[in-house]
Amino acid sequence: MKMKILRKWSRILHRDIGYFFIGTTLIYAISGIALNHMSDWNPNYSVTIKNFNTDLNLKNSTNVKKNILILLDKVDSRKNYKKHYYPNNNKLKIFLKGGSSIVVNVNKGFGTAEYLRKRPLIFETNYLHYNPNRIWTWFSDAFAVALILFAITSFFMVKGKKGITGRGGIYTALGFLIPILFLIFFM
């Protein structure tokens, strides 16, 4: 009788809390894949490269900003100007609003613009994955507790050969075995 009640409540909690955290699960799953492959791509922005040539005098001087703005009119928009500096005598780097930037060889006149565009949805999920503030810390802690609850309730949800004493048990053992083997061979 006690087992029956435990099974019933395990199903109720697993199902209802599961529904509640579907959105959060997707946030962590999507951003998890995106951030796992950080060395292969930029998970937050898509990058477009545009090469150009210019005759403008962009060498370091007090009134160079005027020419920088003229350049921006041609390759982007002067409204997007943020700051600029010279990493060395040949190179000018211009920062644009939104994270984009332009690098110009001031002696040879060729330049490269790197335009960044936020990856819709993935940018936002990554932002949350990185734990932006205290409120989200508490919410994500609650999600982590829910995950533990899902694991525990799954032991009691189904009885018989598909439950933890049957097939479910084999899957559970495999789920533990994979990380253990990984630790043995790679740690």
Added chain:
Amino acid sequence: MKKIIILLVITTMLFSCKTETKKEAIENVTKTEEVIETPQLAIGEFDIKAGKYINKEVQLKGIVDHVCKHGGKKLFLVTDDGDAHVFSDERFEEALKGSEIIVNGIVEEERIDEAYLLKLEEDNIKSHSEGKSNKEQFDSRKKYIQQYRDKMKTDSVDHISNYSLKYVSHKELK
């Protein structure tokens, strides 16, 4: 009764005067604290002067060239005259890229000497033999280690200090 009232009035006045003195003292302390300013170093002179400020707070003013995309806890601050790395325990906002900021931080020193380079060399060989790095990465690391050795030899020193800033706070300039 009259005497008691006079005594009470005098006592009250005395206490109120004492409180005023305390208040003044506190104000003076606050004023003194305000006068102590964090020294501001130019980024161009950071590597030269940082040695004097190890474990002390300084200010650096510069443009954020980029925030490290892996973790976001490292920031590269630049000017026409030089650059500096700022490290933090918390993530920096990516939107800071291209902004001019004043950063307050504690100067930290990383000392590179022969023992450090031997350890790097050992790790490089181990990592390559285990297949964790390819030939190109192995050679590049080897070259990097040799550059430090050459520099120490040229400068006739037994170590090279790399300075960075441990982030405390920042203010964005408009």
